[in-house]
Amino acid sequence: MTVGRQWLFRIIALLIPVIALLLLEGGLRLAGFGGKLALFIDNPAHDDYLLPRPDILNRYFPEEVVPRVTMEANFFLRDKPDNGLRIFVQGGSTAAGFPYGLGASLAGMLEGRLRQSYPQRQVEVVNTAMSAVNSYLLADLADEIVSQQPDAVLIYAGHNEYLGIFGVGSHFQFGGPWITRAYLNLYQIAIVDALQSLYYTLLPITQTNESGRTFMAQVASDTVIPFRSPRYQQGLQQFETNMRKTLSVYQEAGVPVFISTIASNVRDQPPLGSTDTSDYRADVAFKKGQEALRRGNLTMASQHLRRARDYDTLRFRAPSDINTIIRKLAQLPGVTLVDAEARLRQRSEDGIIGNTLMLEHLHPNVPGYFLLADTFYQALHSSRLATGTYISTAEAWRHRPLLAAEEYAGYAQIQALKADFPFSATPVPIKLAPPEDQEQQLGKQYFEQAISWRKMVASLRELYLQQGNTPLAIKATMLLADALPHDPLTNEQAADMLFKHQRHAEALHYYRRAERAGSITSHLTSRMGLLEKRLR
Structure with a gap:
């Protein structure tokens, strides 16, 4: 066998596993494996x-x-x-x-x-x-x-x-x-x-x-x-x-x-x-921290309680x-x-x-x-x-983007979390405080998956409008608009309400988004121009 043929066979021998892997890779991709799901x-x-x-x-x-x-x-x-x-x-x-x-x-x-x-x-x-x-x-x-x-x-x-x-x-x-x-x-x-x-x-x-x-x-x-x-x-x-x-x-x-x-x-x-496998038991540290709190020794209490967390x-x-x-x-x-x-x-x-x-x-x-x-x-x-x-912090707190129904749903979610491991060795029934009003009732329905988040917030918006509670009606409308940036009507509604109450910077944002979503109303264009001049 010539030297050339020997090298040819060697190259073929080396390529066989590579080709086999490529064929396997291709076959698996056809079967649905591989690839990267985009973020x-x-x-x-x-x-x-x-x-x-x-x-x-x-x-x-x-x-x-x-x-x-x-x-x-x-x-x-x-x-x-x-x-x-x-x-x-x-x-x-x-x-x-x-x-x-x-x-x-x-x-x-x-x-x-x-x-x-x-x-x-x-x-x-x-x-x-x-x-x-x-x-x-x-x-x-x-x-x-x-x-x-x-x-x-x-x-x-x-x-x-x-x-x-x-x-x-x-x-x-x-x-x-x-x-x-x-x-x-x-x-x-x-x-x-x-x-x-x-x-x-x-x-x-x-x-x-x-x-x-x-x-x-x-x-x-x-x-x-x-x-x-x-x-x-x-x-x-x-x-x-x-x-x-x-x-x-x-x-x-x-x-x-x-x-x-x-x-x-x-x-x-x-x-x-908390187990004896540690050189210092976490539960002992926690008890010492609680005792130090009762005595008013805050420095010692903080040290023990942090150690309880760490251990x-x-x-x-x-x-x-x-x-x-x-x-x-x-x-x-x-x-x-x-x-x-x-x-x-x-x-x-x-x-x-x-x-x-x-x-x-x-x-x-x-x-x-x-x-x-x-x-x-x-x-x-x-x-x-x-x-x-x-x-300011005070202004931001007044406009925090959460509704009472969402807070109740969150409370219910935490009760569900704490009704299972590691707070309870085995699952136990959830005990929820009865809803005190219609807002909490909607939050309970959302937690129970009886209604969607969008349905809950839309219902709250109607409730606030009926009650004449303008600040909360505005907040609910803004939340819906943020969840539906492609909806011109909801975004224009949010903008109109904000404009009426002289929240001009926020109004301009929703007018711009309504325009991008396809709104062509005449007052949208005029108000956008007015607000852009005011906010320069």
Whole structure:
């Protein structure tokens, strides 16, 4: 055999497995495996708008085992205007406004306030936060956020590194940080996607999607992660590594980042897990903290209660070390620290965060959510990014984008959460306070999924109009218009009501959106011209 033929056979031998892999890849793609679901998708009702994909977790998991968590729909323009101010929010359930929804989220609380600060700009605060996600998803989504030309990114995250999706103690993880990172770099390959599907087929993880159980009951695999243990350190390391990767993406794109410390309920939430495997029992520390509170020794109380949180072996709350990492990350170029934990401590009884601002272990109540958003607003206003008209805290509180029905639905959602693991060893019946009025009754119907959110808010709007409650009728109309940016009638109705009550900056925003959606009424054009002159 000639030397040339020998090399030919060698090349063919080398190409055979490559060709086989390519054929397998192609066949699997035809079968529906592989590919990358985009974070941002078209709004089917109006092609001027995009929205973050509500079912983005389908990117990572087979349909049979995908966590039952979605991102709430919110819209932004496909083409960023020249005068646009576009801000994206990343994080977990607190950043997303759980249990109240988008109105309590950072995006919901900030967008209207920033519109008032910048009446001549097209302000968009886009929520990409959702329950149970952690730093892995923040890093994976950063490039796609950059592609939408953000002027800033706001981050409130850190609670889900242990028992969130891909957390070190979660059912929804692949066996370690390096395997998870490798998967997140390769999941769009059909062969990897098929292997992942096989992995979940062979494991009994589908049992975690038990109907009727809360996600907290589904997610926890490792319920004992002692303080300073290898698993504990692994959670810290993955957080810092992933956040550095996330911040580097924004730094390279020249996008400023505002990252916040995170807060939890230490005063009134007993440890969710406390075992002798730790060198110091969390429940003992909590009792000592409560005793110190009764004696009025606030310094000692704070030390013990924080230690109780840090030594809690069931890690649904982030330990203090996460905030230490966040403060270190905030020293990187282009990153600004937003110290929300300090702000909430400042507004808490005895300077210790508890039930006055928290619903349970870590989700704020409405005043708590407002303080969180207000802390970000102050940081934005103090930065070079945002130097518009300052909107006072009192005015922003009066116009907070939440209705009483939504607050009742949120209260009911928390009762459902606390009726299951880890607050109760087994599910118990939910006990709701009877609705006190028609608003709460609508909130109860929404919680029970008897009506949609849109139906609830439309019914509230009619109720407020009948009662002559103009401020709440305006708020309900604005909420509907924000949920339907492609609806010219609803947006023009919101604009007309705001114009009548001399809320000119907000009125101009809704008139512009009504025009974009197709409204051609004569008074819209004349009022837009009038408002643009007044607000110059």
